[in-house]
Amino acid sequence: MHHVVLERWSRGNSAIHRLDPRAKISALLVFLVVLATAHRNLVTLSAGLLMLLLATLVGARLPLAAAVVRAGIVLPFTVVFVCICWWAGDPARGIALLLKSYLSALAVMAVVSTTPLPALMRGMEMTGSPRFLLMVAQFLYRYLFVISEEAQHMSKAAASRGATSRGLIGSTSRGRSRFRAAAGALAVLFARSYGRAEDIHRAMLARGFQGRFRTLGALRFRTADALFAVLASLAPILWRVAVEKVR
Amino acid sequence: MGAAVHIPDGFLATPVWATLDAAAVPAAGFIVRRAQREFDEGKVPLLGVMGAFVFAAQMINFPVGIGTTGHLVGGALLAFTLGPAAASVVMAAILAIQALIFQDGGILALGPNVVNMAIVGVLAGYLPFYLWGGGKWRKLSLFAGGTLSVLVSAVLALAELAISGVKMPASVLGVSLALFLVSALLEGAITLAVIQALESIQPRFVREPAAGRSFALGAVSLGAVLLAAVGVLFASTGPDGIEKLGRQAGIASHARTLITTPLSGYKVAFLSSSWLSKAGAGLAGLALIYGACLLIGRAVSRNRSV
Amino acid sequence: MPPLIEVRNLKFTYEDGTRALNGVDFRLEAGETVALLGANGSGKTTFVMHLNGLLQGEGSVVVCGLAMEKRNIPAIRARIGLVFQDSDSQLFMPTVLEDVAFGPLNRGMSPAEAAARAQAALDTVGMAGAAGRAPYHLSAGEKKRVAIAGILAMDPEILVLDEPTTFLDPPGQRSLAALLANLPQAKILVTHDIPFAQANSNRAVFFQNGAIAAAGPVEDIAVRFGWEFAVERSKSNR
Numbered sequence: 176m177h178h179v180v181l182e183r184w185s186r187g188n189s190a191i192h193r194l195d196p197r198a199k200i201s202a203l204l205v206f207l208v209v210l211a212t213a214h215r216n217l218v219t220l221s222a223g224l225l226m227l228l229l230a231t232l233v234g235a236r237l238p239l240a241a242a243v244v245r246a247g248i249v250l251p252f253t254v255v256f257v258c259i260c261w262w263a264g265d266p267a268r269g270i271a272l273l274l275k276s277y278l279s280a281l282a283v284m285a286v287v288s289t290t291p292l293p294a295l296m297r298g299m300e301m302t303g304s305p306r307f308l309l310m311v312a313q314f315l316y317r318y319l320f321v322i323s324e325e326a327q328h329m330s331k332a333a334a335s336r337g338a339t340s341r342g343l344i345g346s347t348s349r350g351r352s353r354f355r356a357a358a359g360a361l362a363v364l365f366a367r368s369y370g371r372a373e374d375i376h377r378a379m380l381a382r383g384f385q386g387r388f389r390t391l392g393a394l395r396f397r398t399a400d401a402l403f404a405v406l407a408s409l410a411p412i413l414w415r416v417a418v419e420k421v422r
Numbered sequence: 423m424g425a426a427v428h429i430p431d432g433f434l435a436t437p438v439w440a441t442l443d444a445a446a447v448p449a450a451g452f453i454v455r456r457a458q459r460e461f462d463e464g465k466v467p468l469l470g471v472m473g474a475f476v477f478a479a480q481m482i483n484f485p486v487g488i489g490t491t492g493h494l495v496g497g498a499l500l501a502f503t504l505g506p507a508a509a510s511v512v513m514a515a516i517l518a519i520q521a522l523i524f525q526d527g528g529i530l531a532l533g534p535n536v537v538n539m540a541i542v543g544v545l546a547g548y549l550p551f552y553l554w555g556g557g558k559w560r561k562l563s564l565f566a567g568g569t570l571s572v573l574v575s576a577v578l579a580l581a582e583l584a585i586s587g588v589k590m591p592a593s594v595l596g597v598s599l600a601l602f603l604v605s606a607l608l609e610g611a612i613t614l615a616v617i618q619a620l621e622s623i624q625p626r627f628v629r630e631p632a633a634g635r636s637f638a639l640g641a642v643s644l645g646a647v648l649l650a651a652v653g654v655l656f657a658s659t660g661p662d663g664i665e666k667l668g669r670q671a672g673i674a675s676h677a678r679t680l681i682t683t684p685l686s687g688y689k690v691a692f693l694s695s696s697w698l699s700k701a702g703a704g705l706a707g708l709a710l711i712y713g714a715c716l717l718i719g720r721a722v723s724r725n726r727s728v
Numbered sequence: 729m730p731p732l733i734e735v736r737n738l739k740f741t742y743e744d745g746t747r748a749l750n751g752v753d754f755r756l757e758a759g760e761t762v763a764l765l766g767a768n769g770s771g772k773t774t775f776v777m778h779l780n781g782l783l784q785g786e787g788s789v790v791v792c793g794l795a796m797e798k799r800n801i802p803a804i805r806a807r808i809g810l811v812f813q814d815s816d817s818q819l820f821m822p823t824v825l826e827d828v829a830f831g832p833l834n835r836g837m838s839p840a841e842a843a844a845r846a847q848a849a850l851d852t853v854g855m856a857g858a859a860g861r862a863p864y865h866l867s868a869g870e871k872k873r874v875a876i877a878g879i880l881a882m883d884p885e886i887l888v889l890d891e892p893t894t895f896l897d898p899p900g901q902r903s904l905a906a907l908l909a910n911l912p913q914a915k916i917l918v919t920h921d922i923p924f925a926q927a928n929s930n931r932a933v934f935f936q937n938g939a940i941a942a943a944g945p946v947e948d949i950a951v952r953f954g955w956e957f958a959v960e961r962s963k964s965n966r
Binding site: 181203256262264276278283313318326355357361372388 | 467474483519522590616624
Binding site for chain 1: 777780782802805806810812814816817820821822823825826829830831834835839842843860862863864878879882
């Protein structure tokens, strides 16, 4: 599964992995903005930016082909719009959408695959994102799979109790009752999740929680990180300037 | 196209994503402060776990007949159980995780996606319940909330794409809107059904809408709803309809300035989808009115109860 | 020497009116391990939640010489550690080290001290290499050990474990028993598992309808309250 793979990759140990998350975040933002605001010579620009990303992935010792394929997760949505643009007589925009969305996804993946989520969140917090929101996101991620497994068990149990394809609109009483059964299952999952949240809170109190989370350590920004941040930001900018100067 | 539109990077025009990113920053600060005032950091686990619940809930299939199934998006359900501020925070966290881990939705596009789904979508979903949830219209307000939360978010996303110059022929637009409407109605039905099931297990989970609503507020909000409905109706009949309405109410020129100023360099975009841009901008404006109403209403009710 | 825990006539009623505890008297001396037996809903878990102030009822609860009052609760929570039944709800931080360091950090230790304390606790439970791992990837037995480490890092005098063997297979249970045997703290084991209770505790008390109906050696209680069958069965399984 996608996130499992990314998580595994993020636990690697290359020079890129060891960079301060803030350096990677700032480089990512510059890359995304350079790409998003570009209009001219897009194909050439994209080719160069792709090379940049591939070089980063190689430097991070990540499997190149797998990463390139995984970034394609953004393609289904984009392809729909490419077709719409084609049909509306604006194929150039379709190509632009394809290139921009794919490269942006690959860039985000490059950062997420080289930075474990807790470190990434701490980097985001130190660059100004609201702490409360980030902590909620961290807890969300922590319990994502726990709750999903519970949901899966419930789904299987329900399916084994009768699996026709009729539903809300198709038949009358049976369809509606299956709809209500699904709603009931969701309500049970809600209640269980809520109960688990209360358990977690009790466990926090039992270990002395008094209203504020305290963290283990701040990040240290080294010269190497600053160097990377500057160079990685300059690269896409200079490339775009070069590309747009031609013609 | 699905019930929740996560716009990737590269789709939106720079003025659009930049403005919405800028708008999302204070909005996020606001919802965090409100959620934290009601809850201290001790409620982080609750919000996080309920966010995980929404994710996981998307695995439970609701049979819709004709071989299709739908699933919960969750903004309205969260608002009815945790309150709108907490619901907004949870939805924002969900969007952040989806963008980062699953590359579902862009990073520069996080602002627009958060505004669409976590801020305006949640507000639009909560408003009917806030106004009419205490009385005999409770079931309808729950259903309407679920419907509106998805519909408003989707229409806003569509409008942002259109303003950015993504040309959508009328037929495509029609089909999209029809699909959004179906998803929205389904969300309403699922939300209502789950709330009812919740109430039979454990009534304490579902909030009581805050007391102290003023009739004036209700009237203004209702007016906004009607305006939105009329707006959509006119937009769908074609550009002339909204021009006429606009000329009579003085809106159209205003909307036109709203669009041309940030998009002066994007003539192509404007020319090809002018009426949709106007409709989109109009709808966006109306959605913002919703939000303003809700905030004003809260301020009013807080003053009253004090 | 005064008892570590002294509870007198503890009564507690839930908000919905259920009377959960009906006058419980209990003592825990230093170094001993007491098993709390009893059917589901008999009040065992409700009782232990009164020992660290998560719940507060009528009657007197004194832990390590401190009366259960609001101002004493932080100090009490540092002295009595509760290991809950579901380890997933206990290991809530993103990494093992951050989780085990949670308690020490809350006690005001510096990040460096807390990290060192956490690593030492992980060594004690035999999970030294797990510091950077995410709790989701651990097995049930490993999670239980990390949960215990999280408590040990706070340097408590009393350990309370609520149904510790629930998700563990027999090797996991034996491993847990061996770990517990090596820990010097006084312990309370809330459990259904008679053989586990028998192997790991000095004495037992039996909860019934929110009060302690009997106290004594595990076998006596098992026989007296009709749990003989379970004891016989488990004896023949060994």
